[in-house]
Amino acid sequence: MKITASAPGKLMLFGEHAVVHQHPCLVTAVDLRIQVTVEKIDAPMIFIETPLLSPKEQSFSLPLNELFNDKLLHPHTKFIVASIRKVFSRYNIHQGLKIQSSGPINSFGLGSSSAVTVATIFALITLFDIAIKKQQIFDLAYSAVMEVQTVGSGFDVASSTFGGTLFYLPTQKIETLNVDHLPLVIAYSGEKVSTTNLVQEVEQLRSQFPEILDLVFKAIGKITSSARIAMLQNNWKTAGNLANINQGLLESLGVSTPTLNKPITAARLSGSFGAKLSGAGGGDCMFAIVDEQTRSRVEAAIESSGAQVLHLKTNTEGVRLEPELA
Amino acid sequence: MKITASAPGKLMLFGEHAVVHQHPCLVTAVDLRIQVTVEKIDAPMIFIETPLLSPKEQSFSLPLNELFNDKLLHPHTKFIVASIRKVFSRYNIHQGLKIQSSGPINSFGLGSSSAVTVATIFALITLFDIAIKKQQIFDLAYSAVMEVQTVGSGFDVASSTFGGTLFYLPTQKIETLNVDHLPLVIAYSGEKVSTTNLVQEVEQLRSQFPEILDLVFKAIGKITSSARIAMLQNNWKTAGNLANINQGLLESLGVSTPTLNKPITAARLSGSFGAKLSGAGGGDCMFAIVDEQTRSRVEAAIESSGAQVLHLKTNTEGVRLEPELA
Structure with a gap:
């Protein structure tokens, strides 16, 4: 069997x-x-x-x-x-x-x-x-x-x-x-990464600046708790704002890259509610939060920036x- | 008289x-x-x-x-x-x-x-x-x-x-x-801004997410205190790391722009210790922290990115x- x-x-x-x-x-x-x-x-x-x-x-x-x-x-x-x-x-x-x-x-x-x-x-x-x-x-x-x-x-x-x-x-x-449906555009930056190395790099930064990084982690925790409520209320505009704040904090940890920033910036400028990298950073994927009116425009902007839109069910x-x- | x-x-x-x-x-x-x-x-x-x-x-x-x-x-x-x-x-x-x-x-x-x-x-x-x-x-x-x-x-x-x-x-x-001498490269992004509007935009974000922004401000305060010590010790590498972290937190406040990010990224990729915007954001100036060996390379990279290097005495x-x- x-x-x-x-x-x-x-x-x-x-x-x-x-x-x-x-x-x-x-x-x-x-x-x-x-x-x-x-x-x-x-x-x-x-x-x-x-x-x-x-x-x-x-x-x-x-x-x-x-x-x-x-x-x-x-x-x-x-x-x-x-x-x-x-x-x-x-x-x-x-x-x-x-x-x-x-x-x-x-x-x-x-x-x-x-x-x-x-x-x-x-x-x-x-x-x-x-x-x-x-x-x-x-x-x-x-x-x-x-x-x-x-x-x-x-x-x-x-x-x-x-x-x-x-x-x-x-x-x-x-x-x-x-939640029924997540209104996301997901894209692959084209860069492959090692999660383990990135977690180690952040640990190294934390050993140098423990108080600062603990405040950043705490702020990310608050963002996540706020995003939970926004998502339960289908408030995707607020979730988008929180994605943008979260992305800045990931920048402060040094885990974003120019290759990730391009589609993230493109998504923001083309009318999405917000965008951030997903995962350990250093490459791999990003996502944008959209409404159905802006989806095709955001997808086109992300593709033009050099990233590959992935049509995945979440x-x-x-x-x-x-x-x-x- | x-x-x-x-x-x-x-x-x-x-x-x-x-x-x-x-x-x-x-x-x-x-x-x-x-x-x-x-x-x-x-x-x-x-x-x-x-x-x-x-x-x-x-x-x-x-x-x-x-x-x-x-x-x-x-x-x-x-x-x-x-x-x-x-x-x-x-x-x-x-x-x-x-x-x-x-x-x-x-x-x-x-x-x-x-x-x-x-x-x-x-x-x-x-x-x-x-x-x-x-x-x-x-x-x-x-x-x-x-x-x-x-x-x-x-x-x-x-x-x-x-x-x-x-x-x-x-x-x-x-x-x-x-401190005797600040090893900086200063550049103008070309964008003019209203400080008052930017402070108001950050206030608006804070009224929406008070706990998150207060943690971000607190982290920036810690960065500043750490940078004070680094500068007193002429430890410009550490000051550069702190500039990069600070820039991420400014991104999280929504005050950086693609026009500022270009010379900041260029400065980082060309060997500076770190770079950030200066002032309220939305445009105006950025600076990079360099050693004298990398100065001319960083200046050239910043100019190539479209910003104007300012030769100012600090x-x-x-x-x-x-x-x-x-």
Whole structure:
């Protein structure tokens, strides 16, 4: 029996970097889904196939009795291996597996290791007939992610698990926002980035100017709380103003770039309510908040500035089972 | 007998907008000086000539017994009239006067109504043989400025009075920084602005998001205090980092513009320690902090971005008497 689960990518709306310091963030799930298919095999082995492994590498395999000794260094399989370990140790399972993952070739920094982790865990607990709640999937997936990367606030794990649009306060609160539709234009700057490096650069700045950066993080936290209320009221003009303020604070942290600033400026000048980068910065994506009258004008301005508008569905479903395709 | 006094223009270094809310700022005097010449006349009249009056307007005149009834609405003479009133009422003077002011035709937003006010007051107290300290000149000039514009933190009055480079904490502290030389590249963006409008726009944003903006102002205050220490230690690299953080916070207040961002980005990419706008924003000037090895490269990059490098002396002398030229 094969089980396939899928989990969405995520778009950070407000609060990036501050969420690392226990302030809230707002994040929405996007329909760049990662699929993970799991099946039991008789051999005492773990086989993993992902489209990210090069043809030379073929597939990744690991003897079952080496599962807990893996160093979790292989970039394309480490989150899957960590997920198997969490499920196996939590539920005392010892079983050979074949695992295949697939998903969009380019995820524009919006797909995430969290999505593959959450999908793997949900597929596995279904395969082994374990009934658990989404909160427990989140807990298992978050502990798997933390085993691999040791730091992380968990907002991306929450988004992949619960989907929708979340107000996420680390270790305290995961609230699903009752919003229908987010009037966003999302665009990719063309620059690829390493989130880890950017978080480290901000940490370095914080070690130099702790009082200043803590005030900036606190202000970002307040922006996020205000944006939550604005979004619940469908007050997108206010949300746009808050996006602009948030972007300035991200500039002060040094994580915006000229390549991101171009579409952000273009979006503001073409009549959007506001615009900011999304995620760790240094490149990847930005978004603008628009009304339907200005959408096409803002999209054209963003494209003219050199960025690529992405037509993505936001506020989408969290982790779920997929019908067997094969 | 004619008496001529002159007072310098000012370049805001750190803390603009936050200083309106009782946080400190750092400001340096620049050699765009305003000269004011005063002489007694027999007629019971006040005659004012400034190069800013158009040929049609000829000179501005006011009967002496109307001095305290003037509505202070004439843009090119109101600060002079207010200055005369403060000196006359404080020292019980009643005397016909001829006053001439002159100065740079284009002051790039760095010259100020404060300079003409301070120079007028110093010329008058010299004319009437009154010996007062600079702090009293500041007090008189600040009250004259406040009579005209009703709001203002006074940092520009302090800079025109004391000169040098000041750490200015409204109503509490005016400290002259013991620095020799500021390694700055100053440039004019080409955009003219109204400071009053920008301060009002920030006030409007603050009335919408008071908690957020108060945190931003507080962070700017901390930046200014840290920059004071960095400058006293000639640590221009740290001052540059702080300029970059400050610029982000000014972006969050919505007062930077694409025309300002171009030379700021150019300065950063060409090896300066940091760069920010100077003053209320919306246009006018920016500056970069450089070392002497990178100066010419940064200047060239700023010019290429479309801004005009200004070769101004900073940290210059405050109000002073000038030898009679005529």
